[in-house]
Amino acid sequence: MAIQRPKGTQDHLPDGSPKLSLDTRAAAFQHVQDTARQVLTRAGAQFITTPVFEEADLVKRGVGGSTDIVRKEMFTVYYFGDHGGFILRPEGTAGIVRAYLQNGLKQLPAPLKLWTHGPMFRAENVQKGRLRQFHQVDYEVLGSTDPLVDAEAILLMVEVVKALGLTGVRVKLGSIGDPADRDTYNAYLRDLFGTHVERLSDDSKDRLERNPMRILDSKSAGDQVLIAELGVKPMLDFLGNDAREHFQAVQKYLDAWDVAYDVDPSIVRGLDYYRRTAWELHHEGVGAKSALGGGGRYDGLAEQLGGPLVPGIGWAFGIERLLLAMEAEGLDIPGLGGPLLYVVALDDEFVGHAATVAITARRVARAEFAYRAVKPGNAFRDAERRGVRLVALIGSDEAQQNVLSIKNLATGVQTTVATHELNAFLSEQLEHTGSAVAPNSAVAQENA
Known part of the structure; x- marks a missing residue:
């Protein structure tokens, strides 16, 4: 039996492949990335890349030692048998903040907007829309505590998915307050759950000591039943004046921009460095777990990583999950189409000449050539x-x-064009159709 790809991973395939779904089309991934690039760069975000593996300590501090990601789902990288301290990144924020601190990006004008895309890794149970290697689009803003920055981040996330054609999305918005608010809330949760410890899952018993807010995120059905029975008050009831005013300001901006959202008191972020604004973006077409992604303010993260205080906020969505939502809505991606020109030699001695003609034509259009001599009938069938x-x-x-001798397969019209006038002829064809643009064109550069 031939070797198979690892469980929980996907091959992203060229169009025309058999059994191709939207979330396995390489062109679909490129389309999502290009759309995000267009929306985010117009808003002033700059592209950044970081390594796919980082020091284990960065991930543990950046994601949180009490999370399932760190405790159960990390991929550890060993080399030469003596380190064992590298982790395949499970998310993008910690690496971007590390890069910001390490490379002196604080010298750049603030707030600094950054974005990236790429693979992430989590050793979780494989199910619809949940893979062990998955891909995210990630947006981060560093250097400002202004609620206007929070609202713009939420707006941009919505604008990216709407630019892809999605309509059935909804923002669920919450706040987790300031550190003092969280301390008060955690004390309330410890008192509340402390008399029901025997009913908590093992994970939640551990969280009760480390970080009680994480109990509210529990995947245990028994924990969720207990939470409902106890009538646990939401974090929003514990917000201080400053956090409440911040939350109200974010909503005011979103209302002004006609961004639809639901205030959801159940949204929490259990890590110590999170502050105030938190949200999720949902779509019912991706399965029982309807979240496409989410975001939040993390003003304490830079300090947690050993740096100075650098306020930040960011979001990420999973590309695979977003493509499932697009498929659920019956959306497709714009077709790239075939080449504008296919150059064919009728005799072996002219194959090299045909290749040269096609390569020269690529200065203005997408062009391919036959690698051997072909009869006209076969050439036309291959071209179709x-x-x-x-x-x-x-x-x-x-x-x-x-x-x-050039034949237009759409119209059947045949014409003769001087070889040195081919590019001018192709440019004229493009003016009438506006497609099959060459890789070095202005449009292609924008999408590169």
Whole structure:
């Protein structure tokens, strides 16, 4: 039996592959990334990349030692048998904040907006929309505590998914207050759950001591039953004046921009460095767990990583989950289409010449060529399979006269074009159709 890909991973395949779904199309991933790039760069965000593996201590501090991610789902990287301290990144925020601190990015104008995309890794149970290697689009803003920054971050997340055509999305918005508010809330939770310890799951018993807010995120059905029975008060009831005013300001901006949201008191972020604004983006088309992604303010993270106080806020969504939502709404991605030009030699001696013609044509359009001599009928059939619009034939007469016999497969019209005038001819064709743009064109550069 041939070797198979690891469980919980996907191959992202070229269009035309058999059994291809939207979340396994390489072109679909590229489309999501290009759309995010367009929306976020227009808002002033700059692209950043960080390693796919980091020091284990960074991930433990950045994600939190009490989380399931750190305790159960991390992929540890060993080399030469003597380190064992590298972790495949489970999320992007900690690495970006580490890069900000290490590379002196505080010198750049604040607030600094950064974004990235790439693979993340978690050793979790595989299910619909939950993979062990998955991909995220990640947006972070560093250097400001202004609620206007929070509201803009939420707006941009919504704008990215709407630019992809999604309509069935909804923001669930909450706040987890300031550290003093959280201390008060955690004390309340310890008192409340302390008399029901025997009913808590083992994980939640541990969380009761470490971080009681994490109990509210428990995946245990028994824990959720207990939470409902006890009528646990939400974090929103414990907000101090400053955090409450901040939360109200965020909502005021969102209301002004017509961003639809529901205030959801159940949203919590259990880690110590999180502050105030927290939200999730949901879509019912991705399964029982409807969240496409989420975000929150993390003003204490830089200090947790050993740096100075640097306020921050960010979000991420899973590309695979977003593509499932698009598929649920019946959305597809814009087709790239086939080449504008397919150059075919009719005799073996002209194959090299055909290649040269096609390569030169790529200065203005997408062009391919046949790697061997082909008869006209076969050339046209092959071109149709590739989605080609124009087929250029080179036989002995064309080579001698330095011209190309070109057939438009859509109209059936045939014409003769001088080889040195081909690019001008192709440019004229593009003016009428506006597609099949060359890789070095302005549009392609914007999407690079």
